[in-house]
Every structure is written in structure tokens, then in C-alpha cells.
Amino acid sequence: MTETPARPTTGRDMHTDFDIEDVSLAENFEEVLDDLVARCPVAHSTVGKGYYVVNKHADVRRVGQDWRTFSSADGWLLNPPEVTIPILPEDLDPPYHDTWRRVLNPFFAPGNVSKVEDLARTYARQLLDGFADKGECEFVADFASQLPGLILFNSIVPIPDEDLPQLFNDIDTYSFGPLDDRIPAFGRVYEYLNDFLKARAEQEPKGDVIDVINAGVDKDGEPSPWEDKVHTLLDVIFGGLATTTHAMAGAIYHLATHPEIRRDLAAHPELVPNAVEETARLYPPVVAPARTVKADVEIAGVQLKAGDRLALNYAAASRDPDACANPGEFDIRRTDVVQSAFGVGVHRCLGAHLARLELRVTIEEFLARIPEFELEPGTTPSYESAQLRTMKNLHLRWTPSA
């Protein structure tokens, strides 16, 4: 990292003075990521307590797979607030991590997820009914922020119908609302989930994931403490909402701005699963979760010490030309996709198969109902971007069919 090239779009030198929360990354996302991959395998930041960012595909894979050297136990945030609520099993290492995953995995495996498809399609069509005839929509609010919760809470993580409006509202405020309103909204969600789990524990088992979370798992020979169960339900829920929202918005944004791909997909629906992979690769909701270094180790010539914090830049790794030819191109005919959007190693996204299903249904149903559409002229989507990334709005228009 001897070069310190001028970056016309930002006053910052992203190689030696990286800040994952800097607005220039949010606005010049692809450009900054490609620059890091090309010229800075391990970036350094002095923000907060300081951290490193691992950018190359091969290094991200190595770090992600080596949970003994790179621990998740200090949480996924690089600079967490003083009081922070862990989400489990994300913020755990094996073996306790794996015991949770073993009981959660079956609910999110392809066999169980495939049972959700009809429901997903029904809700997608309902949301499309709400705006297809209007000739315009704000896709994030009108569709992408709603569909993941509608599906999840009416299938794999069943929440009573009467509780859904308030829960949706609080989750939406926490995920997308004004900053000052987010922590109180999170408090209400936490309290609701805590009470919901307790209430379910007193009812007859239903054989669903809530029963499995309530049953808990073995933690060093003891049963899981109560709060771990609440934190597991938090992870299962938050892992699958705003993240999928962003990927859905990314997919539809890309199709709005690339009519040739849109028409290709309409003519070749068998390529939709490829479009889903390309969406995950190029519009990743999880940019870079954190790890703590447990033993002195070298990565790409940079010496790290025990106690250092680092981020695994999944978003950059998916754009590494050493792993994916012409990485900037959204190519639905690729046969060499290696994307890291769902993570690498034991923390592989629990809901990856559900997310893929939701994205496939979104693309199929949107194109079936609204084959031709474009960005509302004069608008561009804005993003909220740090270790997670969210498209805040996506204004579309089309000519309604008669």
C-alpha cells in the first residue's frame, strides 16, 4: 500500500484511512470496492478502536473458514456501542454456535423452504395488486420492505396475525425510521419477542422453530440461558428482513436500468436463478461483518495481532476478478459465479435458501405483472450503507396495461 492515489470523489484515502461508515463509500460503493480489491488487499481504519478490512476473495474465504483464529464472539459490529445485545448464533463461535445451527438448519433447508413458495407468490401478487394499475410505485416501501416479513411471519416463524401490524411497524421503524426512533422501536420488538417466547413456552408444542428455540440447546453441559433464546429469535428475524429487502430492491433496480437483461429474463425464465445469484453478488445487503483476531497472524503481507478487529468484506470479495471474470457485469449466463454474499464458513447465512426463493419469486412475479418499467425520471435511489447496506427508495414508473 505504498501508493496513495488521489480519489476525486472523496477526500479520504480509503487504503490507510478507511471508514466503512463514510458517505463516500455509500455513494461510490462499487468504485471503492473495486479499488480496494485491486490495490489494497487489507485496508486499515483508525475509526473508533481501529480495524482492518480484508478485501480479496481468497483471504475472505480463509478468514471466514478459520473461526478459531477469527472469532465472532465479540459481535458483528466493528465499533459496537457500550451496551449491545448480541444476536445468536451469529455472535457465537463453535461449539455452541454449531449446536444452535444444528436445530435451526432444518427449518431453513431447501426441503422446508420449498413449502413456502405458494405463500410467497400469493403475497407478492397481493403487493403488486396494490400498485400495478397506478403506473408507479416506490418499490422499497410498497413491496420490498413488506414481502420478507409477510412470508417469514406467516410460515417458518409464525407470529399471531393480531400482533403483526404493531410488530411490522416497530421493525420498520427500527430498520428504516428516523435515527432517534430506532432504539426505542428495537426495545419494543425485544420486549414483544421476549413475551411471545414466554407465552409459547406455556402452550402445547406446535413443532415449529419457536418450540426449538424455546427448548434451547446444550451450552457447556448446561441448558441455554433464557436470554440466549430471545437473542436467537432476534437473529432469525432480523437476519431475514431488511437484508432481503435490499437484495429485492437491487434486483428490480437493475432490471429497471437494464432493459436488455429484463427482456432476456422474460424470454428465458429458466435464467431467473442466475439473476438471483448475480443480485446477491452485486447488491449484497451484508457488506462486511466483524471478527476478532485470536492469535498473531499475517494476511496478504499485513501483520495482525491478537485482539485486533477486522471486517470480512463479502461485498468486495464478490467483485474480485480473481474469483469472477468481469466482476462488474451482471451476467445471467455466467457459469463461474462464486459469490460471497451469504458468507463463508460456519456462519453461512441461515436464511440463504429462503432469500433465494423470495428473490426468485419477486423477479418472476414482477416481470409477469409489469414487464416494462423504468426509473422515475429525475430520481436515483439513495442508500444507507455501513456494515449493512440498504436501498432507501426506488421510484419506478410504467404504462399500466389497459
Add this chain to the structure above:
Amino acid sequence: MKVKVDGALCTGHGRCYSLAPEVFDVDDEGYSEPRDTMIDVPEEHEEATRHGARACPEGAISVVES
């Protein structure tokens, strides 16, 4: 052609059994099956198997060309 999934590396991304379902199976947790076993690949599925192996985010799949 033969192919093998490393059970220590497979974390259940499912790329292999999605791209080459005739060769790779899936277990109840979403992991590829079988693991740590050489699988004979019928000639007509060789190309799909290569794609599935290359797409593995963990690099867990080794292909032995015959």
C-alpha cells in the same frame, strides 16, 4: 469423472445440488450429500458438475477428471 465434497468445509450453501441435482443431493439440514465420498459422475452431467464445484463458496468440492 469423479467428484468429492469435503464434509469439513461444506456449510450448506447449496450451489452444487442446485446446479447439478443429478450428482449432488441435499440432506435435511441443507448440506450436500454424500460428503467425504467419491461420487461417480455420468458423462452427461460432467459440465453441470464442474459448474457446481466451481460455484462452491467454500471451495469444498474437488473434481477428478478421468
